[in-house]
Amino acid sequence: MILPSGAQAPDFTLPDQYGAPVSLAALTARAPVALVFFPLAFSGICRGELCELRDHLPLFRDAKVELVGVSVDSKFALRAWGEQEGFDFPLLADFWPHGEVARAYGAFREDAGTASRASFVIERDGRIRASFASAPGEARPLAAYREAIAGL
Numbered sequence: 018m019i020l021p022s023g024a025q026a027p028d029f030t031l032p033d034q035y036g037a038p039v040s041l042a043a044l045t046a047r048a049p050v051a052l053v054f055f056p057l058a059f060s061g062i063c064r065g066e067l068c069e070l071r072d073h074l075p076l077f078r079d080a081k082v083e084l085v086g087v088s089v090d091s092k093f094a095l096r097a098w099g100e101q102e103g104f105d106f107p108l109l110a111d112f113w114p115h116g117e118v119a120r121a122y123g124a125f126r127e128d129a130g131t132a133s134r135a136s137f138v139i140e141r142d143g144r145i146r147a148s149f150a151s152a153p154g155e156a157r158p159l160a161a162y163r164e165a166i167a168g169l
Contacts, residue, residue: 019123027121031109034096054132058098138165
């Protein structure tokens with residue numbers, strides 16, 4: 018069960034695709050955050066979802082929301098994938114301890130060893146404004162992000 022709206026978002030620090038440490042506290046100090054957990058880089062549904070977010074980046078930027086992807090992939094895989102797909106937003110490696118941050122958000126699939134498709138819009142005060150997820154094999158709709166961001 019993913020963390021619900023109103024819950025305090027667990028803070029974390031993870032390396033981005035370039036190896037730089039990124040903390041939730043530092044991100045929310047600047048702006049609200051759309052935290053997007055996804056199972057694996059280079060996989061079909063994840064590619065479709067993140068490319069759709071990339072193609073609609075103004076939705077986030079116009080609302081002054083920082084878009085951040087998180088998976089259990091290594092920073093090396095995330096960098097290669099991010100460069101291949103032209104992702105202009107941070108991709109964070111929840112690689113080791115394996116899936117620790119996804120677990121803290123209730124977004125880890127023990128059976129698969131990956132993050133689930135779960136998204137959280139987090140206010141600057143660290144509270145979760147909206148959270149939503151999709152079933153394995155199903156993409157999250159862009160409309161869910163629009164609705165969550167509109168509520169800020």
